[in-house]
Amino acid sequence: MVKAKGNGKVRLGIVGVSGIGVERLKNALATPEAEVTALADVNAEALIGALAQAPDAQGFDDASKLFKAKRCDAVLLNVPHFLHGPFALQALEAGLHVLAEKPMAIRVTECDAMLAAANAAGLKLSVHHQHRHRAWSRARILREGGLGRLLRATFIRNSRRTNAYYRTAAWRGKWKTEGGGVLINQSIHDIDEFLQYTGLPCEVRASLHNLVHDVEVEDGCVASLSYPDGAVGTFVTNLSSLSPTDVCEFECERGILQVSKPSRVGRLPGRGVYGFFDDNTEMWGKPPKTEWEDLPEVEPFPPGSLVRDFCLAIIEDRAPFVDGQGARDAVAFFNALVVSHFLEKPARLPLDHAEVDDVFDDLAKGRWKLDRRFTAQAEAELAGAR
């Protein structure tokens, strides 16, 4: 077991120090239980800028050198998605605790290898899902709030990113390096939260699309979900909408939990949904009155909370707030949506790992792409044909 050494502080190495890495460096410097001892980035300018913030740290132009240098107890990985799995494994092998940025990795097979390596070495493995606590407190209402069995889960988020966003870094918008589009990047936070309420479905049927982006990955997904106990779900997300929509609700036997602004819980009297549909003698019988209760807003975690929690988890030898297993499930859910779309069949969970690897290998090799549906050229052709 590797614990904090010397002055009792966790010696942190930070890999990737531009983009979100700038924030993580600030978070680490503001963490009383941490000292920043090593920094790595292949971008020399970014590394020089970061070293100016943390002059006592040693700089590395290659992450592998940092992992081997024995300058730190733990690393924060703030690098493009395709590097999360390989870098985490290298770091764990070198005896370092790991806090990876989201997503945990691109493939569930990588996540399982990371979990196995961390468990075998007795090291902490966490993922920066900073919104999980919002769901964590409210999911208790579903489990313990007397609403009964979940019947239907509905998630719809219409959102946006411009094409300029995809031009900000060469790794974005590619199956090989980003590992997907909206699902693995923006929605992985939503998936992580959604799974706190429902757990993993046992089957998904998904249709991915790319409506307006000049990239090969999906900018939207429409999926239906089935759960082991018979509940059903809908998961819809996209980055192609100018009409932001946010629906997240869980309809249960005796009530409903709506998680939006404001969040509220509604309770039905008596036997609730079954009472209404079974006992009603009229064709258009009036539903019973729902008693609504607004729920208090959940404050965001203050910046740096997960970095501090990760350091405290090392010092106190406890699990970090965001465990690797939950983050792994979010990746499994995402993988299921991709597998279902490209193999044109329902994907059953637990997933067939060989199938996941085959699909993502093919995607990385460019065998399948999601071409933008609505292009200027297509619009012109359509106009000509009219």
Ligand SMILES: NC(=O)c1ccc[n+]([C@@H]2O[C@H](COP(=O)([O-])OP(=O)(O)OC[C@H]3O[C@@H](n4cnc5c(N)ncnc54)[C@H](O)[C@@H]3O)[C@@H](O)[C@H]2O)c1
């Ligand atoms: N938690 C959040 O809300 C949040 C927000 C933004 C980004 N992220 C995640 O953070 C990660 C990075 O995203 P970003 O937007 O900062 O990307 P970015 O492209 O802006 O920065 C990535 C950094 O990694 C460095 N890098 C690339 N290859 C490297 C290598 N081999 N060794 C060392 N450094 C290397 C780059 O030079 C760059 O400095 C992604 O996983 C992203 O999903 C999370």
